[in-house]
């Protein structure tokens with residue numbers, strides 16, 4: 001279903017929304033494509049959606065016209081607010097706009113539980129947002145002003161207590177990433193793209209690439225192909241582990257991905273740690289599955 005709003009090209013021209021690289025702005029102007037993304041996110045089922053970076057509103061309009069009951073959208077660029085205001089007027093009571101940095105928001109305070117997230121993410125913060133949503137972390141700026149994740153979850157210790165950050169506040173993620181990042185998210189062991197992001201995503205979600213989006217679909221076109229990735233949370237992680245420990249072992253292991261684990265994990269306990277976790281010390285990180293990384297995390301002393 002289309003809406004009565006003007007074409008996005010006219011919206012961009014009338015509100016003078018020249019794309020800013022510093023904000024990761026690559027706009028989608030083809031409403032057939034944004035509707036395809038909205039359908040992939042399940043807009044037809046209704047309910048509330050959270051969108052980061054609506055920009056001039058291509059995906060926002062598509063979510064609403066495809067059946068979303070409500071969209072809560074957070075946009076950092078004030079220049080986009082009048083265009084988003086026009087969409088809110090066309091869909092009374094269905095669009096809430098927040099002018100903020102999505103990295104610093106505590107979503108649990110502003111979103112209803114079970115919200116679905118659908119976004120054409122700004123590339124410069126896309127991975128940080130995904131990690132935030134996968135770990136239940138809150139984010140802050142470091143001394144250089146760059147966003148970084150802080151872990152807030154206590155994590156799971158086998159048989160001790162549930163992780164307060166899981167299941168998450170969201171019920172699905174439908175997100176645009178650069179193809180190379182999408183491949184890292186869905187990668188399985190023994191493959192070129194398997195790494196820290198694959199372990200984190202595979203530990204807690206079922207992730208798949210739904211379709212690619214050619215660079216020519218964006219204004220301005222980015223340098224690489226993009227992909228829509230859908231992540232659905234598992235009720236329980238693949239194996240119990242403390243998220244901070246899991247991140248420590250994956251960082252150490254994939255930080256030196258060509259080395260055998262007995263070398264790369266030396267600072268964390270080396271062969272003794274691997275033996276405790278029941279893992280071959282001559283293995284390389286890409287050979288371990290998610291459950292084996294969880295076993296390593298659980299074998300860490302502190």
Ligand code: SAM
Pocket residue numbers: 023024025026027028029052053054055056057058059074075076077080100101102103120121122123125
């Ligand atoms: N959704 C629009 C579309 O598909 O055409 C725009 C997508 S564009 C890739 C990313 C958008 O995210 C831009 O509108 C940008 O201003 C916004 N943005 C960038 N960093 C942000 C942040 N930290 N928090 C919220 N929005 C941000």
